[in-house]
Amino acid sequence: xxxxxxxxxxxxxxxxxxxxxxxxxxxxxxxxxxxxxxxxxxxxxxxxxxxxxxxxxxxxxxxxxxxxxxxxxxxxxxxxxxxxxxxxxxxxxxxxxxxxxxxxxxxxxxxxxxxxxxxxxxxxxxxxxxxxxxxxxxxxxxxxxxxxxxxxxxxxxxxxxxxxxxxxxxxxxxxxxxxxxxxxxxxxxxxxxxxxxxxxxxxxxxxxxxxxxxxxxxxxxxxxxxxxxxxxxxxxxxxxxxxxxxxxxxxxxxxxxxxxxxxxxxxxxxxxxxxxxxxxxx
Amino acid sequence: xxxxxxxxxxxxxxxxxxxxxxxxxxxxxxxxxxxxxxxxxxxxxxxxxxxxxxxxxxxxxxxxxxxxxxxxxxxxxxxxxxxxxxxxxxxxxxxxxxxxxxxxxxxxxxxxxxxxxxxxxxxxxxxxxxxxxxxxxxxxxxxxxxxxxxxxxxxxxxxxxxxxxxxxxxxxxxxxxxxxxxxxxxxxxxxxxxxxxxxxxxxxxxxxxxxxxxxxxxxxxxxxxxxxxxxxxxxxxxxxxxxxxxxxxxxxxxxxxxxxxxxxxxxxxxxxxxxxxxxxxxxxxxxxxxxxxxxxxxxxxxxxxxxxxxxxxxxx
Numbered sequence: 001x002x003x004x005x006x007x008x009x010x011x012x013x014x015x016x017x018x019x020x021x022x023x024x025x026x027x028x029x030x031x032x033x034x035x036x037x038x039x040x041x042x043x044x045x046x047x048x049x050x051x052x053x054x055x056x057x058x059x060x061x062x063x064x065x066x067x068x069x070x071x072x073x074x075x076x077x078x079x080x081x082x083x084x085x086x087x088x089x090x091x092x093x094x095x096x097x098x099x100x101x102x103x104x105x106x107x108x109x110x111x112x113x114x115x116x117x118x119x120x121x122x123x124x125x126x127x128x129x130x131x132x133x134x135x136x137x138x139x140x141x142x143x144x145x146x147x148x149x150x151x152x153x154x155x156x157x158x159x160x161x162x163x164x165x166x167x168x169x170x171x172x173x174x175x176x177x178x179x180x181x182x183x184x185x186x187x188x189x190x191x192x193x194x195x196x197x198x199x200x201x202x203x204x205x206x207x208x209x210x211x212x213x214x215x216x217x218x219x220x221x222x223x224x225x226x227x228x229x230x231x232x233x234x235x236x237x238x239x240x241x242x243x244x245x246x247x248x249x250x251x252x253x254x255x256x257x258x259x260x261x262x263x264x265x266x267x268x269x270x271x272x273x274x275x276x277x278x279x280x281x282x
Numbered sequence: 283x284x285x286x287x288x289x290x291x292x293x294x295x296x297x298x299x300x301x302x303x304x305x306x307x308x309x310x311x312x313x314x315x316x317x318x319x320x321x322x323x324x325x326x327x328x329x330x331x332x333x334x335x336x337x338x339x340x341x342x343x344x345x346x347x348x349x350x351x352x353x354x355x356x357x358x359x360x361x362x363x364x365x366x367x368x369x370x371x372x373x374x375x376x377x378x379x380x381x382x383x384x385x386x387x388x389x390x391x392x393x394x395x396x397x398x399x400x401x402x403x404x405x406x407x408x409x410x411x412x413x414x415x416x417x418x419x420x421x422x423x424x425x426x427x428x429x430x431x432x433x434x435x436x437x438x439x440x441x442x443x444x445x446x447x448x449x450x451x452x453x454x455x456x457x458x459x460x461x462x463x464x465x466x467x468x469x470x471x472x473x474x475x476x477x478x479x480x481x482x483x484x485x486x487x488x489x490x491x492x493x494x495x496x497x498x499x500x501x502x503x504x505x506x507x508x509x510x511x512x513x514x515x516x517x518x519x520x521x522x523x524x525x526x527x528x529x530x531x532x533x534x535x536x537x538x539x540x541x542x543x544x545x546x547x548x549x550x551x552x553x554x555x556x557x558x559x560x561x562x563x564x565x566x567x568x569x570x571x572x573x574x575x576x577x578x579x580x581x582x583x584x585x586x587x588x589x590x591x592x593x594x595x596x597x598x
Contacts, residue, residue, distance in 0.1 A: 022410045032426040100317025126571035130332035153324020184313045213420040231421040253422035
């Protein structure tokens with residue numbers, strides 16, 4: 001065997017091996033997808049076969065009916081509304097704050113910046129009880145406000161992400177605009193904002209994922225089924241009281257993941273970049 | 283700077299009042315605070331106030347309604363001496379975190395090493411490996427996981443069909459294996475630390491490897507003497523991140539096993555939720571929250587204090 005054939009064989013082995021692991025990795029996802037087209041009987045009788053015996057679309061219809069007269073169109077509408085407003089608030093406020101940290105010189109900046117980093121690391125769930133009591137006193141329990149409002153005051157992870165990005169822009173840009181008579185505010189809106197678009201898109205993608213998937217918040221704050229988000233609605237499929245219709249659960253689970261997966265494949269590049277910029281020294 | 287000042291002195295005579303206001307708005311110190319104002323307000327309202335009020339609540343008995351009743355250190359005493367379920371949940375959480383964090387990072391690193399080279403096919407693989415991280419935290423996946431590892435699940439049937447197991451068995455329903463299924467779900471999502479590692483691997487200068495090759499180092503040696511030291515800052519970053527999120531894990535354990543069977547998967551936050559929001563012992567829940575803050579802070583502090591022993595920051 002000469003050198004090149006050896007290399008090719010090595011390559012083939014590598015790819016076969018990786019493909020096998022790949023399959024293992026996405027098997028649960030495929031299983032859910034194909035499971036959503038199986039009849040209840042099919043799911044239980046042939047759990048090891050990935051593909052449905054006969055393609056069965058009724059699960060989507062049954063699942064969509066939802067619970068107690070509230071259909072999944074309500075849950076989707078709720079989730080979409082909450083996600084859009086919350087994501088906008090998180091990203092817009094984080095951009096403003098990040099600019100302040102990256103480009104303004106003011107007293108106490110280091111202290112506030114370290115506070116910001118500490119809040120980023122701080123486990124949010126530990127604040128849930130007093131926050132709940134506070135929102136309750138505002139009359140916000142069983143509304144979407146606790147899920148939306150805090151985002152308008154910045155989200156440390158995105159502040160940090162945008163901050164890192166702004167710091168990599170040449171400072172001469174700001175300076176020349178300043179000499180031309182622009183104030184910091186104008187510089188931010190006219191010059192910096194258009195340049196940090198990639199960082200904003202990355203933040204938006206992450207924010208969308210997290211808001212869309214958020215379960216803890218909606219479960220605690222929402223009591224009326226008409227206000228439920230998809231994640232809380234999906235959980236109802238696992239309630240012991242509910243007659244478990246696995247096919248319907250898979251069907252709705254697939255639909256709930258569809259937006260996330262679509263965004264993922266469309267904006268992959270931004271995601272990878274975002275992870276590399278925040279994960280590193282900068 | 284000079285240009286600004288002369289402009290404002292021209293305005294001085296005409297609108298003295300508005301000009302001083304103006305100067306104040308454009309003063310650099312204030313400009314900075316205007317930009318970060320949302321953060322400061324949010325920090326005070328959504329972090330500082332809840333933090334302090336939960337500290338107070340942790341010394342009280344409080345059902346969420348009415349006035350909290352001061353009971354001193356009783357909640358803390360109860361936690362460590364009178365509540366075996368709490369101690370169990372603490373143990374379960376530590377087992378969970380200390381198994382999944384190292385394994386997730388090891389997998390992430392191994393796969394990152396395989397995938398650091400560019401190329402279209404590799405990029406496609408990367409996507410496949412990253413996908414579970416994107417959706418893994420969702421309720422949807424938890425619902426599927428419950429079925430996969432359940433009594434009638436695929437894993438079960440598969441192991442029987444290849445002869446590794448004799449009869450049906452619910453991995454989720456048995457207290458020996460339930461936590462394992464949740465740990466596997468957590469490890470499965472190694473995609474995001476993997477991407478961070480790949481970015482880090484790309485940053486290592488090729489010249490280092492070339493020099494090592496000239497000196498006759500083999501692949502293994504290169505890995506331990508070049509790759510690992512250069513990656514330590516990233517490993518450190520990932521460790522801190524994963525450790526904290528490990529202690530926060532909730533959704534998966536809550537949906538898949540609801541803390542059961544026999545509290546075998548009662549992760550800290552699941553127990554905290556149960557105490558605070560199903561039995562409404564909010565004083566006790568607050569005390570648990572504070573202990574969690576202390577635990578996470580101590581572990582983070584330990585990590586940071588070991589930092590200069592093993593983390594290597596290139597240019598310093």
